[in-house]
Amino acid sequence: MPSIQVLRGRPTPEELAAVVAVLQARATDTAVPPPLPARPRVSAWADRAAAIAMRRPSRPRLMQVR
Structure with a gap:
């Protein structure tokens, strides 16, 4: 902590x-919290969202029930 200098007056120790x-x-209130660690990148093989997005219907288009 930097030193404090009194410019005018005679303050008491209290x-x-x-x-x-x-x-x-x-x-301490204005201290910046440490940044959150970056999440490791998930490979395309382990990414469930990518696997679900690529899923295609199993039956032919002509046989789909509407």
Whole structure:
């Protein structure tokens, strides 16, 4: 944490402690959480969604019931 410099006045140790506590609390509130790890890419062989999307009807088109 960088040092704090008082520009005007003579704060008491309690006042300085209060300011430092507020600054530390604000610093931890605004901390950016670490990014989520990237999901590993699934190969086309293991991707169920791709397999379902490529599935074709098993009966001939002329025999389909409408």
